[in-house]
Amino acid sequence: MSIYIRYIRRPLSILKRLLQPVVVAFASWLHGLGIFLLVSARRLVRLIERHTIDTTSDRFVMELPQLHRKIRQELQAQRREYDSYAYFHGYPYQALAILDVFGERGTEERFDAYELADLVHREDHLLDIGCNCGFMALYTAFRTGCSADGIDINPYMIRIGQHCAEFLRLQDKVKLVAQPFQDYKPGQTYTVVLSFATHWTDDCNYRVRLQDHLLRIHGMMTDGGLLVFESHSADVGNAEFYAALEEMRAYFSWEGHRLMARGTRELYLMRRIAT
Numbered sequence: 001m002s003i004y005i006r007y008i009r010r011p012l013s014i015l016k017r018l019l020q021p022v023v024v025a026f027a028s029w030l031h032g033l034g035i036f037l038l039v040s041a042r043r044l045v046r047l048i049e050r051h052t053i054d055t056t057s058d059r060f061v062m063e064l065p066q067l068h069r070k071i072r073q074e075l076q077a078q079r080r081e082y083d084s085y086a087y088f089h090g091y092p093y094q095a096l097a098i099l100d101v102f103g104e105r106g107t108e109e110r111f112d113a114y115e116l117a118d119l120v121h122r123e124d125h126l127l128d129i130g131c132n133c134g135f136m137a138l139y140t141a142f143r144t145g146c147s148a149d150g151i152d153i154n155p156y157m158i159r160i161g162q163h164c165a166e167f168l169r170l171q172d173k174v175k176l177v178a179q180p181f182q183d184y185k186p187g188q189t190y191t192v193v194l195s196f197a198t199h200w201t202d203d204c205n206y207r208v209r210l211q212d213h214l215l216r217i218h219g220m221m222t223d224g225g226l227l228v229f230e231s232h233s234a235d236v237g238n239a240e241f242y243a244a245l246e247e248m249r250a251y252f253s254w255e256g257h258r259l260m261a262r263g264t265r266e267l268y269l270m271r272r273i274a275t
C-alpha cells in the first residue's frame with residue numbers, strides 16, 4: 001500500500017497539480033474560440049439574409065469581442081500587478097454564461113440552486129460580500145429587478161464586473177466597489193445580504209471569527225432582512241463552525257438549511273432578529 005502511495009498516487013497528484021493551470025488556460029482559450037465562432041455564425045446568418053449587422057438586433061453577440069477584450073486586459077493587469085493570491089489560476093472565480101465569461105463557478109446555476117428568484121424581489125436592496133466579479137449581485141439584479149451593491153478586495157475582478165454591468169446597462173442599479181469588507185461603511189441598510197464562500201478567504205485577506213463576520217452583517221441589515229450564507233467545503237462537518245453558528249441564534253433565526261454542490265457546501269437562510 002505504501003509503495004502504491006509513494007510511487008503512483010503521490011506522483012499522480014503532483015502531476016495533476018502541475019497540469020491544472022495548463023488545462024485551465026487551454027479551456028479558457030477554447031472558450032475564446034467559442035466566442036469567435038459565435039460572432040462568425042451571426043455574421044454568416046446576416047450575410048445569407050443579405051442584412052447588415054445592426055446594433056438593435058445584434059448587440060449582444062457583436063459587442064461581445066469588445067467586452068472580452070476588456071476582460072482580458074483586466075486579467076493581464078492582475079497577472080502583472082496583483083500581489084495577492086488570485087483564485088482559479090488567475091481567471092474569474094465566477095463564470096457568467098449570459099455574457100460568455102469564463103470562470104470556475106456558474107452564476108446562473110447557483111442563482112437557480114439557491115432559489116434566489118423566490119427569495120429576492122424588485123424592491124430589495126442587496127449586498128454581496130466578497131463578491132469577486134459581482135456576478136451573483138449583477139445576475140440577481142438582472143433577473144429580479146432589485147438594486148445591489150457588491151464589494152470585493154480584488155480591483156481587477158471588480159472592474160470585470162463593472163464592464164459586464166455596463167454591457168447589461170445595469171450600472172445604475174448595481175454598484176461594485178473594490179474595498180476590504182473590514183473597511184466597508186455602507187450609507188444605508190440592506191434587506192438581503194449574500195455571503196458566499198467568503199467568511200474567511202484562501203488569500204488570507206479576510207480572517208475574522210465567524211461570529212464577528214455575522215455580527216457586522218447584522219449591523220448592516222434591516223430588521224427581518226435575509227442573509228443567504230454559503231459555507232466553504234472545509235466547514236462541512238466542522239464542529240467549531242456549527243458551534244459558532246449556534247452562538248448567533250440570538251441575532252438570526254434559521255429559515256432553511258441545506259447541503260449544496262453534491263454535499264460539499266452548506267447553504268443557510270438566516271432572518272435578522274432585532275436585538
Ligand SMILES: C[S@@+](CC[C@H](N)C(=O)[O-])C[C@H]1O[C@@H](n2cnc3c(N)ncnc32)[C@H](O)[C@@H]1O
Pocket residue numbers: 087093094105129130131132133136151152153154157179180181182195196197198201203204205206
Ligand atoms: C472564494 S471567493 C468567493 C467569491 C464569491 N462570494 C462567490 O461565492 O462566488 C472569495 C472572494 O473574497 C474576496 N476577498 C478576500 N478578502 C476580502 C476582504 N477582506 N474584503 C472583501 N473581499 C475579500 C476575494 O477577492 C474573492 O473574490
